[in-house]
Amino acid sequence: DRLLSGQAIGRAMALRLAQANVRMTVPEFVVISLSSSAALGAVGFAIQRFMVSAIAAAAVGLVLPWLLVEARRGKRIKAFHDQLIDVLTLVVGSLRGGHALLTALDLVSKELGPPACEEFERVLREIGFGLSQAEALNNLVARMETDDLQLIVTAVNISHEVGGNLSIVLEKITETLRERIRLQGEIRVLTTQQRLTSYVLAALPILLTIVLAVLNPRWILQLFQPGWVRMIPAAALTSDVLGFVITQMLTKIEV
Template identity: 45%
Template sequence: MSIELIIVVFVMVSVLFIFIGIYRWMSQSSAINERLLNSPYAADTEKQRRRMMSQKVERRIARFSRMSRLERELLAADISLTIGEFVMIRIGLTLAGFVLGRLISGYLLGGLLLAILGWVGPGIYLGMQKNKRAKAFREQLPDMLNLLVSSLRAGYGLLHACNVVKDEMADPIGKEFGRVIRETSLGYSIDEALDHMVVRVNNDDFGLIVTAIHVQNEVGGSLATVLETISKTIRERIELQGDIRVLTAQQRMSGWILSMLPFGLATILMLINPDYVMELFQPGWIRIIPTIAIILIILGNIVMRQLMKIEV
């Protein structure tokens, strides 16, 4: 067994044990912690405990304006990580990818390619989780409105109707309304708790619903009738959006394949035969070829996304 292979195995095992240790450290809880998790203050307590580990990292990245955006994306994806933890995971995967790529291929470029994949990978996962949760929320929205309308017509107040939604609806809507109920028990008004939910879910239709609730609280009127009208409109929009996604599915898949294929193929060739790929990066004019190729791939991806972006 060569020394390079031994080093690669050692690095992989070390990274694995590091992440296992972090996971076990965050998962440890005593009987007291279990009782605390059942209290209304559980979310704040857990968040403070985790931030103690990553507060230095968060101070560093607090200077960047993207921090608030990343925090919103983590909330929308329902990933229970702080910003510092997420950034540390990306940095760890990036360093591990660079070391493995450098040792396996023997070239700096191989390490850079795997480092890029290590940095981009968590972001792709975050986006997939956020889109998956947003889609599930969007599909549950009409049923949630019907349940609210039925509860209001039965004589329940808005807070009690939200509690019914929490008990009857599955995740993500059931979980989000559970947070609304918990915030009201901590002293927030129902309007403030719903505004916080709008920020978390980032759904325009739900924002419209909350706005209608605010207006009804100010001017009065039948909230059940207003929500019933909004429910019909949202159902029609969801059906139209579904038709559009079906019609553009092939184009979206083609765009993803065409965008990722060159990078995936270059990574595979770099690992199999690095000398073949390195010919494109020799000093001289030949370096223009991969540079132009990357620029054209990025521009093509932007154009395809804009062509398939249809607002409803």
Template identity: 35%
Template sequence: MSTLLTMPMLGAVGETLLLITLAVGPMLALYGVFQLVQDLRGNSKKRIASRLQGRSARAAGTTKITAEDLRRQTKAATGLLGGMLVNMSVTKRFQKVLEQANLAWSAPKVLGNLTITAAIAFAALVMVGAGLLVGLGVAAAVYVLPVYYCVLRRKRRLKKFVNQLPDVFELLGQALRAGHSLASGMQLVANEMPDPAGTEFGRVFQEQNLGLKIEDALTNLAERMDILDVRFFVTAVLIQRQTGGDLSEVLDKIGSVIRERIKLRGTVMALTAEGRLSGYVLLALPILVFIALWYINREYALVLIEHPTGQMMLGTACIMMVMGYFMIQKIVNIKV
């Protein structure tokens, strides 16, 4: 195998990489500068537009924004490819994921940049001679891994938010019993609780303080944090504001139910820990065996990479490993 890696081949590969870098590098640099200038222009335009709209609203008593203005502002903020992706349902769902993960990013811009980066990585690997499968695998990894990071961060933030809810409801109940209003209680939560509870309830207080009805601000919270306990809380507040009643007692009961659910979830996690560990071991064991085989008998391992039948076997094994892992996770992940 060492005779195959001759100096002329290394020189050809290096020359190809150099040509790709010279061709793609300036394009990426120009695209980055274009995006930066566009962002700066968009921010300045937003400031000027907000001032003009504020003056016109004070003069005429109303401000009207047309759908064409919104489309133009969105295209200016997200770029050409992002403007094409902005109306897709996948983009809208990913934008909600970014909001729940507390990432101040634009979903169309993120997906557009990932698409361009994945396409460049695929083209570069194919031109180098790495093969279509390797190019597709790397391009998929370039596209999927950042999205997976956002989803994982969202999951962790929502879990932390649920764990904070009992303390939030206890603090709100104490504030209401002390004579404070619901808005003042939310301000207290925003000041005393860390992120994400403090951030989200602080946003509710700011929306209510800027003129939005408390019912609408709480509804926005329920839509933003797609959690069953939050919907219970919002429903209880809306009913109490219409019919009356002791809201502090309701909050205490909801907080008690959430605490018991958290304890039960911990028990379930402990009982299913063995199944989750089995999934991790079954996923990692074939990879570790292949790495060991690569160092022990490399020629035997190369059959799986170079021979078409070996490539098919390797791809089938990877697919079955991933399917088995997700099946095990489906069994051990019990919703409480």
């Protein structure tokens, strides 16, 4: 645990787990990934009795837990972003009623559903453990990784340091976010077909290779014989990844 926590990759993995709200340490998750890889590798070898099948199944078992975490992480961050308008509405209403910011955040943690309630409850817990308000909110930004939240936290921190009417500032930010979310929704609808096409085209060669490795390992093994033939799968994988990245860049429009 100390070895992983002291490395950049360990801290990045811990952040990913926190963003996905997976309640386990990095070493525990690594053990689960390795166990999944070993189990699927043994199953693949038992079915086909070929090392290529075992390696392909083990690779799937190793990557699968990380894919599940990334999927949950992305879904959770998006859900939090969708709740920002409700968060701001509650905070502005509470501030206008004469309550302090921490009281408003406590109201958010009690009134809204996850993940907003979980994240703001964690913010309040960190403040209770001795972190400053700015540090706890900056930790929230690091976990959720949204530009809109960064804007809100920056406004709150500046208001906390120099003073001012925070409720008016947050109300203006709310209006800006509503318009931005509306535009993002329109853009997302218009680019849905292109994004789905990029996912299908990128996943199809990989899935087909895995299926062939399980059904006919001898055929796939020919692509990994010594010599120039090994350049074929390397070039195919490079082209697949490059095409996916380019397609995603073309469909990503900043608002």
